[in-house]
Amino acid sequence: MNAAEYTRNDVPDEIVIRDLGVTFQDNKGEDVQAITGVNLNIKKGEFVSLLGPSGCGKTTLLRCVADLQEPTDGDIHVEGMTPKEVRLQHKFGFVFQSPVLFDWRTVKKNVELPLEMMYQTKQQRSERADEMLEMVGLTNFANHFPNQLSGGMQQRVNIARALGIRPDILLMDEPFSALDEFTKEKLHEDLLRIWRKTNKTILFVTHNIQEAVFLSDRVCVLSPHPGRLSAVVDIDLPRPRTLDMKETPAFNQLVLKVRNSFEGGSFS
Amino acid sequence: MRKKHLALTEKKWFQILFWAVLVIAAWEIGATAVAMTKRTPENILPHLYQILAAAFSGKAVSGGMTASGVVLTSAGATLLRALGGFAIGAGLGFLLALAMKLSGLVEKLIFPYLMLIQLIPVLGLAPIILAITGDINRSRLVIAAILSFYPVAANTLAGFKAVSKDKYDLMFTYAAKKRQLYTKVLIPSAIPYLFTGLKIAAPMAITASILVDTLQGDGGLGCMLSQSLKHAMSIYVFWLIVFFSAFIGIFSTYLISWIEILVYPEKRSAAGIGRSAGKEKKYGRSTEKNRTQKEPGPETL
Ligand SMILES: Nc1ncnc2c1ncn2[C@@H]1O[C@H](COP(=O)(O)OP(=O)(O)OP(=O)(O)O)[C@@H](O)[C@H]1O
Ligand SMILES: [Mg+2]
Numbered sequence: 229m230n231a232a233e234y235t236r237n238d239v240p241d242e243i244v245i246r247d248l249g250v251t252f253q254d255n256k257g258e259d260v261q262a263i264t265g266v267n268l269n270i271k272k273g274e275f276v277s278l279l280g281p282s283g284c285g286k287t288t289l290l291r292c293v294a295d296l297q298e299p300t301d302g303d304i305h306v307e308g309m310t311p312k313e314v315r316l317q318h319k320f321g322f323v324f325q326s327p328v329l330f331d332w333r334t335v336k337k338n339v340e341l342p343l344e345m346m347y348q349t350k351q352q353r354s355e356r357a358d359e360m361l362e363m364v365g366l367t368n369f370a371n372h373f374p375n376q377l378s379g380g381m382q383q384r385v386n387i388a389r390a391l392g393i394r395p396d397i398l399l400m401d402e403p404f405s406a407l408d409e410f411t412k413e414k415l416h417e418d419l420l421r422i423w424r425k426t427n428k429t430i431l432f433v434t435h436n437i438q439e440a441v442f443l444s445d446r447v448c449v450l451s452p453h454p455g456r457l458s459a460v461v462d463i464d465l466p467r468p469r470t471l472d473m474k475e476t477p478a479f480n481q482l483v484l485k486v487r488n489s490f491e492g493g494s495f496s
Numbered sequence: 497m498r499k500k501h502l503a504l505t506e507k508k509w510f511q512i513l514f515w516a517v518l519v520i521a522a523w524e525i526g527a528t529a530v531a532m533t534k535r536t537p538e539n540i541l542p543h544l545y546q547i548l549a550a551a552f553s554g555k556a557v558s559g560g561m562t563a564s565g566v567v568l569t570s571a572g573a574t575l576l577r578a579l580g581g582f583a584i585g586a587g588l589g590f591l592l593a594l595a596m597k598l599s600g601l602v603e604k605l606i607f608p609y610l611m612l613i614q615l616i617p618v619l620g621l622a623p624i625i626l627a628i629t630g631d632i633n634r635s636r637l638v639i640a641a642i643l644s645f646y647p648v649a650a651n652t653l654a655g656f657k658a659v660s661k662d663k664y665d666l667m668f669t670y671a672a673k674k675r676q677l678y679t680k681v682l683i684p685s686a687i688p689y690l691f692t693g694l695k696i697a698a699p700m701a702i703t704a705s706i707l708v709d710t711l712q713g714d715g716g717l718g719c720m721l722s723q724s725l726k727h728a729m730s731i732y733v734f735w736l737i738v739f740f741s742a743f744i745g746i747f748s749t750y751l752i753s754w755i756e757i758l759v760y761p762e763k764r765s766a767a768g769i770g771r772s773a774g775k776e777k778k779y780g781r782s783t784e785k786n787r788t789q790k791e792p793g794p795e796t797l
Contacts, residue, residue: 296665315671322669328662332684332760341680342670393670 242307242397242429243270243293249301250288261454262288266302268448268457272396275423275430277440277447279486285455286433287401293431294322294399306397314397318346321390321428323400327382329374336361336370339389346393360388363422380411384418391422398423398430405434413471416442420469441482442469449489459489520544538731547739550732557730566720566729567736570709574716575744577633578705581640585701586694588641589648596649597656597682607653614646622708632712639704644697648690655689656682691756698752699745706741717741 248266251259263285270276278286291297293304295311306314314320329338339357348356361367364384374382383403390398404412420443423430434440440447444463451458463482465473473479523544531537538546550563557563592610596603618639626635659682667677709718717737724734 294669296668315669318671320669322666324662324666326662328660328666330663330681330684332687344680345667345670345672345676 239271239273241269242272242274243268243431244305245269245289245293245302246304247302248289248292248299248304250285250292250297251300263450263455264301266457268460270429270431272429273427275432275443275445277432277434277444278450279434279437279440279447280450280455281435281452283455284450284452286435286450288455289450290399290401290431290433293397294320296322318342318393319396321393321395321398323386323390323398323403325402325405327374327379327386329382329385331374334371334373335366335377335385338374338385339392342389342393356392357388360392361385363391364388364418378411380407380415383407384415387415387419387422391426394426396429398428400430401433402435403432404439405436412439417471419443420467424468437483437486438474441465441479441486442474447486449486451490461486461489542732542735547732547735550730551736557733558728563730563733563736566733567717567740570715570717570720571740571744573633574636574705574709574718575702577636577708578640578701581637581642581705582644582698582701584637585641585644586648586697589645589693589697590652590690592645592649593652593656593686594678594683596653603653610646610649613642618643618704618707622711626708626711632708632714632716635711636705636708636716639708640701643700643704647696647700648693651689651693651696652686655686658689659685687760688756691752691760694752695749698748702741702745702748 245266245268249264250262252262254260266289268276278289280286288297292299293306293311295315304311306319330341333341336354336357339360340353343353343356358367358370361370364387366381366384366388369377369381374385377385383406387403390400404415407415416439419430432440432443441463447461447463448457449459449461450456461482465478465482523541527537527541527543530541531543534540552564554562558566561569592606596607621642622635622639625638626632629635629638663681663685664677667681672680706716706718706721709716709720710722712719717740720729720733721737723729724731724737
C-alpha cells in the first residue's frame with residue numbers, strides 16, 4: 229500500500245510530507261541517504277507511529293517535521309505552513325528520547341520553561357504547570373528537583389512540559405524506550421487518555437512493534453539503507469484501548485501483520 | 497538510607513581527624529628533631545604549642561602591638577585588595593567566557609593565548625606592574641585580578657560548552673530567542689563550572705596579594721612576613737602568618753562553596769534526597785499494584 233494514497237474521509241490533513249529525502253555527509257565526505265522518497269499524510273487528531281529498526285531514519289523524519297532538520301529533497305507542510313512557521317507559533321511539542329530536564333529548576337519550573345518563552349504571566353504559567361502536573365500525576369512532586377525523580381517520572385515531566393504549550397502536534401521520539409515494562413504500560417495508558425482528552429495529532433517514533441500497534445491509528449513501517457517508508461498498516465482496534473487488548477487474537481494478528489510487512493519478513 | 501547517610505558523615509569526620517593527627521604528629525616529630533640538632537629551632541620548625549603561645553601572648557613585638565595584633569592589622573590591607581582583585585578578575589573572566597561563547601572569532605583569537613597568562617611567573621610580573629601602576633594597592637588588585645581571571649574564564653567557558661545538543665534542540669523547538677537561550681539555559685548551566693573556577697581563583701588571589709606585599713615595606717601580610725624572616729620582629733609573626741594565610745585560603749574556598757549552595761537551588765536539594773527516596777518508593781508500590789490486575793506477558797522483540 230502506498231502511503232500517499234491513504235485517505236481517511238472528512239478529516240483534513242494536518243501534516244503533508246512529499247518526496248522527503250535527507251542526505252548526510254559522513255566523515256569521509258561521502259553522501260549517506262538517511263531517508264528518501266517519503267510520502268505521508270497525517271490527519272488532524274490522528275495517532276501515527278513511525279516504526280523501524282535502528283538507523284532507518286525515524287528520528288531524521290521526525291526532526292524534519294519539527295524544523296530541527298533541513299530536508300535535502302521534497303517538502304513538508306503542516307496546516308498549510310512550513311515547519312518553521314509552525315514552530316515559531318509554538319504549535320509543536322517535542323518529546324525527546326531523554327527527558328532533557330534542567331536540574332537547577334524544580335519539576336514545576338521545568339514545565340513552566342516553554343511558557344516563559346511565550347511571555348505568559350507568572351500566574352498563567354503557574355496555573356498551567358499545575359494543571360499539566362496533575363494530568364501526569366506528579367502534583368506531589370512539583371517542588372522536587374529532577375534528580376530526585378525516577379526515570380519514568382522524569383519522562384512524565386518531559387511529556388507534561390511538551391503538552392503545557394497546548395501544541396497542535398505532539399512529536400515523540402522513542403519517549404518510553406528507556407523505561408521498564410511496568411512504567412511503560414502505565415505511560416501508554418496515560419498518553420492515550422491525554423490524547424483522547426486533548427485531540428492532538430501525535431507522531432510517535434518507536435522500534436517496538438507492540439507499542440506501535442497498541443497506541444496507533446496507523447503504523448508506518450520504515451526500512452533502512454536507505455531509509456524509506458515500506459508499508460503503512462491500519463490499526464482498527466477499538467478505542468479506548470485497554471491493556472487486556474494485548475491478549476486478544478486481533479491484536480496479535482496486527483502485530484504479526486506489521487512484523488511481516490518488514491522487507492524480508494523479519495525484524496529484530 | 498538514613499544509616500548509610502550517617503556512616504558517610506562519620507567517615508568524613510574520620511578522614512579529617514586522620515589527616516589532622518597525621519600532620520600534627522609529623523610536625524611535632526620534625527620539631528623535636530630540629531630542636532635537638534639546630535641552634536635556633538624556632539626559625540626552622542618550632543613546636544605547635546610555641547606558635548599557639550605566641551598567638552595568645554600579650555607581649556608586644558612591634559610598635560606596641562602583639563604578634564596576633566600585627567597579623568590581623570596587616571591582613572586587612574592585603575585581604576581587601578585580594579578580594580577586590582578577585583572580584584574584578586572573576587567578573588572579567590566570566591564576561592570573556594561569555595564573549596568567547598557568543599563569538600567563535602573571539603574564542604579563536606583569545607582562548608589559545610589565554611593560558612599564557614598562567615605561565616607568566618607572578619613574582620616576575622609583580623615589579624613591572626608595580627612600576628606601571630606606581631602604587632602597591634593598585635598592584636595588589638591587578639595581580640590578584642590577573643590570577644583570578646584565567647581559572648574563572650576557562651571553567652565558565654567549559655560550562656557553556658558542556659550544554660548538550662538536546663538542550664539547544666529543546667529551546668529551538670520552543671522558538672527561544674538567543675537572549676532566552678543564554679539567560680535560561682547557558683548561564684545557569686555554567687554556574688557550577690563558574691564556582692569551580694572561583695574556588696580555584698580565591699586562594700590564588702590571596703597568595704598573589706601576599707606576594708605583592710613583599711615588594712614594598714608598606715605593611716600587609718607579605719611585608720610582615722619578610723620583616724619577620726629578616727628578624728626585624730619576632731619569628732613567630734612569620735609562623736602565625738603562615739597558619740593564618742593557610743586558614744584564609746581554605747576558608748575562602750569553603751565560603752564560595754557555601755555561596756554556591758545559596759545561589760544554586762539544585763545543590764540545596766542534595767540534602768533532601770533522603771526524603772524524596774521515600775516518596776519514590778511509594779510511587780513504585782502504587783504502580784505495582786496497578787500492574788497485578790493484569791497479566792504481564794510483555795512480548796519483546
Ligand atoms: N547528523 C548526522 N550526520 C550524519 N549522519 C547522520 C546524522 N544523523 C543521522 N545520520 C544517519 O542517518 C541515518 C538515520 O539516522 P536516524 O537517527 O534518523 O535513525 P533512527 O531510525 O532514529 O535510529 P534509532 O532507532 O537508532 O534512533 C543513520 O544511518 C545515521 O547514521
Ligand atoms: Mg532515533
